[in-house]
Amino acid sequence: MAKISNRTIAAAAGAAALVLAGCSTGNDDPAGSGGSGGSGSDECVIGMTQINQTAAFFTQMNEGAEEAAKEAGCELTIANANNDPAKQNSDIENFTTQQVTGLIVVAIDVNGVLPAVKAAKAAGIRVVAIDAELEEGAADTFVGVDNEAAGAEAGQWVVDNGLASGSYGVVDARNSFIQNQREDSFREVIDAAGATHTQSVNGDNVQEKAATAAQNLVTAEPDLDFVYTTGEPATVGAVAALDPESKTKVIGWDLTAEVIAGIDSGLVTAVVQQDPRQEGVEAVNELEAILGGAEPQGFIDVPITIVTQDNVDDYRAIFE
Structure with missing residues (x-):
């Protein structure tokens, strides 16, 4: 303005x-x-x-x-x-x-x-x-x-539930300092436990961009075990982009009605809710x-x- x-x-x-x-x-x-x-x-x-x-x-x-x-x-x-x-x-x-x-x-x-x-x-x-x-x-x-601590807590939840042995990608928002914190601390915990990071894609904290980024990610990496999303637009975008029957699941941040529907369908495994x-x-x-x-x-x-x-x-x- x-x-x-x-x-x-x-x-x-x-x-x-x-x-x-x-x-x-x-x-x-x-x-x-x-x-x-x-x-x-x-x-x-x-x-x-x-x-x-x-x-x-x-x-x-x-x-x-x-x-x-x-x-x-x-x-x-x-x-x-x-x-x-x-x-x-x-x-x-x-x-x-x-x-x-x-x-x-x-x-x-x-x-x-x-x-x-x-x-x-x-x-x-x-x-x-x-x-x-x-x-x-x-x-x-x-x-x-405390976004850094919460990202680590989410990562530990993944480890404790036996989900850190496969591969994953991230839909993030590189223009968001706190979402970068959530990604870095999460990755630190699960990578140390044996998870394999493939790539991170930028959704710019905009739902439509995040949906496109998530679609590009799973097209390039069809065998991902899960996608980690660092904020509401990325989580909603990933839910919109992924087939509910896909083997790739979503673990991310912030509930919406669409994300709750994803939990019900089994597409979304866990969401960090503030x-x-x-x-x-x-x-x-x-x-x-x-x-x-x-x-x-x-x-x-x-x-x-x-x-x-x-x-x-x-x-x-x-x-x-």
Whole structure:
């Protein structure tokens, strides 16, 4: 998104819109509906920069944040970066201009987002990162999963269930720092146990691209025992690309209705499931507490669950 040329006008318009709007629907552009100003501790005006509005993981996170903001009496605007790091930086800059008091960052690029985040902190804005951890000191608190540890946990599950003796490929998202962590730590565990890695293909965290990448992978490597997918678009894409009767199974991250259907058919063996709604709740509650004078917690761990046919029924209602 191009930067707004007249920041004063944008800030004034944004302030008026946010006072009227309260919580956003989660699809707003901060230039049009952004924050209401000031750094007073009695104000809880939050800007949230989200990666996209298509993945269920992110929409559930938004829902949790919106519910928590309504409960806390905070004003919340969510800006959709639509997988574009440049737009995400611009959105953060706009929130800073609008003088929000709190910022939630779901980073596409944890390094590329730093200049805008640091400028926001320098302006007195409190920052919470969700899902992707920023460098030390960039955010007051990180809410989410230890992705490196969770990737290793998934790998150990594969080893413990006797699935690490064959060959596998990976559908990843090389533009995602955390998905690279999930891949590296998973591979380290299962490769040490004897699994054979063939190749990794890039789905760019976009479902259609991931489906094509998965199809290309299994066409080139028809005898794979399983495909490891590092995020929701890759998992959904792999499920769409693979024949449910195939000997190649899917082990990956993040449930959707399509992925649950894959578990039911036997195509999907296991899924690392996070709790994105709770991550959104925790982020807003943490900012409300910090703005009220509490010390930042630094890290709020939201545990994972490995979902299989044995426990998938616990999640069906979420994705109906």
